[in-house]
Amino acid sequence: MDVTKVQLDEKDIPRQWYNLAADLPHAPLPPLGPDGQPVKPEMLAPVFPMNIIEQEMSTQRWIDIPDEVLKMLYLWRPSPLYRARRLEEYLGTPARIYFKHEGVSPAGSHKPNTAIPQAWYNKQFGIKRLTTETGAGQWGSALAFACALIGLECKVYMVRISFEQKPFRRLMMETWGAKCTPSPSTETAAGRQILKEQPDTPGSLGIAISEAIEAAVSDATGSTRYSLGSVLNHVLLHQTIIGLEAKKQLAKIGEKKVDVVIGCVGGGSNFAGISFPFIADKINGAKIDIIPVEPESCPTLTRGPFSYDHGDVAKMTPLMAMHSLGHRFVPPPIHAGGLRYHGMAPLVSHAVEEGLCTPRAVHQLRCYESAVLFARTEGFIPAPETSHAIACAIDEAKKAKEEGKEKVILFNWSGHGLMDLVGYDKYFQGKLSDYSLPDADLAAGLDAIKHHPKAKIR
Numbered sequence: 001m002d003v004t005k006v007q008l009d010e011k012d013i014p015r016q017w018y019n020l021a022a023d024l025p026h027a028p029l030p031p032l033g034p035d036g037q038p039v040k041p042e043m044l045a046p047v048f049p050m051n052i053i054e055q056e057m058s059t060q061r062w063i064d065i066p067d068e069v070l071k072m073l074y075l076w077r078p079s080p081l082y083r084a085r086r087l088e089e090y091l092g093t094p095a096r097i098y099f100k101h102e103g104v105s106p107a108g109s110h111k112p113n114t115a116i117p118q119a120w121y122n123k124q125f126g127i128k129r130l131t132t133e134t135g136a137g138q139w140g141s142a143l144a145f146a147c148a149l150i151g152l153e154c155k156v157y158m159v160r161i162s163f164e165q166k167p168f169r170r171l172m173m174e175t176w177g178a179k180c181t182p183s184p185s186t187e188t189a190a191g192r193q194i195l196k197e198q199p200d201t202p203g204s205l206g207i208a209i210s211e212a213i214e215a216a217v218s219d220a221t222g223s224t225r226y227s228l229g230s231v232l233n234h235v236l237l238h239q240t241i242i243g244l245e246a247k248k249q250l251a252k253i254g255e256k257k258v259d260v261v262i263g264c265v266g267g268g269s270n271f272a273g274i275s276f277p278f279i280a281d282k283i284n285g286a287k288i289d290i291i292p293v294e295p296e297s298c299p300t301l302t303r304g305p306f307s308y309d310h311g312d313v314a315k316m317t318p319l320m321a322m323h324s325l326g327h328r329f330v331p332p333p334i335h336a337g338g339l340r341y342h343g344m345a346p347l348v349s350h351a352v353e354e355g356l357c358t359p360r361a362v363h364q365l366r367c368y369e370s371a372v373l374f375a376r377t378e379g380f381i382p383a384p385e386t387s388h389a390i391a392c393a394i395d396e397a398k399k400a401k402e403e404g405k406e407k408v409i410l411f412n413w414s415g416h417g418l419m420d421l422v423g424y425d426k427y428f429q430g431k432l433s434d435y436s437l438p439d440a441d442l443a444a445g446l447d448a449i450k451h452h453p454k455a456k457i458r
């Protein structure tokens with residue numbers, strides 16, 4: 001256990017993804033169509049290729065990773081598992097803190113783990129062009145990178161506030177050959193409608209998703225599809241390679257038990273990636289605290305109800321059973337752009353409802369304080385999203401110190417913050433503040449979904 005980083009050989013990479021839907025104590029609730037009935041695969045066909053729709057609806061426990069996909073993942077996978085020794089020493093904790101470094105991918109985060117297979121399945125299906133949305137720019141750059149490798153056109157609607165704050169992310173996308181437009185835009189009916197109602201809106205992921213879906217389904221040639229970077233079952237499935245690798249790495253250095261697993265949550269994909277293989281252990285009796293961490297300003301899991309809701313503002317997606325702040329909710333413009341989403345992955349929401357994981361919310365300033373402490377002890381500069389997981393890992397390490405317990409804490413280091421330094425600058429200049437969502441704003445957001453069917457799993 002006396003190591004700083006644990007590497008796996010390429011030959012030891014997991015060859016199958018893990019599907020939590022196979023093991024949940026209660027069956028996941030199906031998405032509902034406009035008629036209130038469960039969605040049928042053909043209804044999703046204008047939006048996604050059928051090979052991805054099959055994965056989305058699958059309840060098979062293990063799903064093979066195609067060899068061609070693995071060959072592309074080898075560019076940066078298996079990703080290293082680090083032990084945060086200097087952070088441990090600084091905190092004086094008896095806990096051993098491990099982090100899975102997903103910032104080593106070409107785009108700088110976990111997002112390419114699903115961008116590569118999604119682009120590959122679309123190409124197999126004969127699709128020529130993908131549309132998508134991006135918040136902080138991490139997902140858009142991941143898909144742009146994947147499309148460049150696989151030979152697809154890529155169009156990205158980027159949430160306006162991030163488009164303005166993060167020009168380098170747009171340039172990354174353009175370097176990989178993608179076209180990037182600030183959202184809301186005048187290119188789509190959904191964008192034009194929002195601009196008419198709220199000309200000064202900072203944008204939101206919910207708005208950008210509406211635009212990207214509209215752009216895909218309105219291509220009369222039928223050769224465009226939409227790709228989503230989080231929330232959906234197949235996206236979470238592709239991310240489980242993170243937790244599966246981490247398990248092998250921990251075993252390699254003789255760690256027999258993990259006590260705490262942590263990931264930040266926007267739509268839920270990196271958290272699912274690190275945690276679902278451990279949730280499987282928990283379902284089978286292991287005692288593990290599993291913690292999704294979100295911003296106080298966008299408290300989807302900690303304050304949003306488990307309800308049926310749409311994934312986007314224009315209600316183009318089916319109704320999904322998830323924790324939600326209401327599809328019309330526009331989160332305040334905090335710097336963790338990737339965590340500004342009104343909804344949460346149905347599988348993550350379901351796991352919370354089953355009591356398999358316990359969400360927490362953290363304020364922005366604590367996150368930056370934790371990010372800076374991490375950078376000054378461990379060296380790597382985290383993305384603002386990742387800093388939420390770091391803040392929680394620090395809390396857990398301090399708790400272990402108070403309790404005098406030698407706990408093993410694992411968290412997902414979802415991405416680097418080298419394109420997010422403007423946020424750090426604002427923090428150093430004292431220009432950032434904490435923001436708790438006022439009850440009145442929460443109630444206003446939820447008003448839009450008060451007539452939606454209730455989601456109930458037990």
Ligand SMILES: Cc1ncc(COP(=O)(O)O)c(C=O)c1O
Nearest residue numbers: 138230266267268269270338415
């Ligand atoms: C670095 C990073 N971490 C986390 C997230 C949150 O997304 P998810 O909850 O799908 O992992 C994002 C989203 O853009 C991100 O860029």
